[in-house]
Amino acid sequence: MPGPLQTLKILDFSTLLPGPYATMLLADMGADVLRVEAPDRLDLTRVMPPHDDGVSTAHTFLNRGKRSLGLNLKDPASVEVVKRLVAEYDVVVEQFRPGVMDRLGIGYEALKAINPRLIYCAITGYGQTGPYKDRAGHDINYLALAGVSSHCGRQNSGPPPMGIQIADVAGGSHHAVMGILAAVVHRQQTGEGQFVDISMTDAAFALNAMAGAACLAGGVEQKPEGALLNGGSFYDYYRTSDGRWLSVGSLEPQFLARLCEVIGKPELKSYGLSQNPEHQQTLKSAIAEAIASRPLNEWCNIFADQDACVEPVLTISEAAEHPQLKARGMVIEVPKGDGRTQRQIGHPIKFEKTGCESAYVGKVLGADNGEILD
Missing domain, CATH: 3.40.50.10540 (Crotonobetainyl-coa:carnitine coa-transferase; domain 1)
Incomplete structure (x- = not known):
């Protein structure tokens, strides 16, 4: 056509x-x-x-x-x-x-x-x-x-x-x-x-979108690792045992609950929406420790059927062969x-x-x- x-x-x-x-x-x-x-x-x-x-x-x-x-x-x-x-x-x-x-x-x-x-x-x-x-x-x-x-x-x-x-x-x-x-x-x-x-x-x-809106109308200047989506929360990348990386974007309560259950830390599922920096760091540390315990392929298999907003960081050649992009x-x-x-x-x-x-x-x-x- x-x-x-x-x-x-x-x-x-x-x-x-x-x-x-x-x-x-x-x-x-x-x-x-x-x-x-x-x-x-x-x-x-x-x-x-x-x-x-x-x-x-x-x-x-x-x-x-x-x-x-x-x-x-x-x-x-x-x-x-x-x-x-x-x-x-x-x-x-x-x-x-x-x-x-x-x-x-x-x-x-x-x-x-x-x-x-x-x-x-x-x-x-x-x-x-x-x-x-x-x-x-x-x-x-x-x-x-x-x-x-x-x-x-x-x-x-x-x-x-x-x-x-x-x-x-x-x-x-x-x-x-x-x-x-x-x-x-x-x-x-x-x-x-x-x-x-x-x-x-x-x-x-x-x-700048949301960060710009927060600054211009709300008077809040976003800093590195200072906001929900730029490293200031558990929404981040985590290193696996074989030196690869996993992306974790489990922001919504149902996704975070699933993530916490998978990594064996169900008691931390309430920390995701907390504004307390200590809670966020506790959650990040728990996720980092868990992710570091296995290689990337194992995590891919574990999360393959889990609705948790967790995906591997792929190279371009790997992304080109991914079934979704194909x-x-x-x-x-x-x-x-x-x-x-x-x-x-x-x-x-x-x-x-x-x-x-x-x-x-x-x-x-x-x-x-x-x-x-x-």
Whole structure:
């Protein structure tokens, strides 16, 4: 079945992770995405290890389902190509610092004059306004300035460098997709295009959610290991006897009662909802001692039929083989174009009527120049 966005045409000028991840999601949902890159300034994700058949796995994943056009945007002839293309496109996505596209002659105002229905999404670290709008930054900086890092990690070791790019993906990519699709609905109702300004720092600040609500409206600043969900309670990770980890999220009374019975400490089931820090530490210590007595596989077998919100910490390769993720189709085989396929993470949204498809892995730079320029 064709994807739900099959009528949407997107010009993608973004690089690295946030923009390409966003347009990959849109391509999976059926959008026609044309990625425009400079031939003499390679995107780092094209060369980032590891490689599969000499091609970066980051590139083949982030740019699957997209066509590729190599253009030197400092060349006036290339600018004319973009202006001719934009007349037929619905959305432009870019990730330059504010003002760069304007200096190239293909900023929002210039392109809107050609296509008034154009939706123009700019993804930046700090947004199009404010004193930091021209400042360089990365995921770790956005999380730090947005207050996220301040209440993560442990009191003695400080905030952790996360293994995923939260501000880039959960912030920039996902909010860009939401903003673009909301603007598409607005255009369907009014016929008007618009500028969509995505700040990864704004998005990261919004991710504070409950901690932010407690601080701004309740005056309570959340500290590491100081709240229910960030290590201040028994809701935590526990090391097994073989050096693996088990996640315990048994917050509700019925789940905690089940957990306490399994570990042989039924008398502690009332401690879970206690606001007394000593009760929480007593419960944590009892859970830690019990979990440390057996290897991970034994605990997995013990909790397999227990409704207790206890699950193993899996590696990515283990997660890919987990029956739940396999049943959800979260590992897919994407065609390479030579009869072979590459295993990749599948699309996380499941539609009843319109399926998502990843037609091919990311292409070599400029693979579609001939067809498009002709």
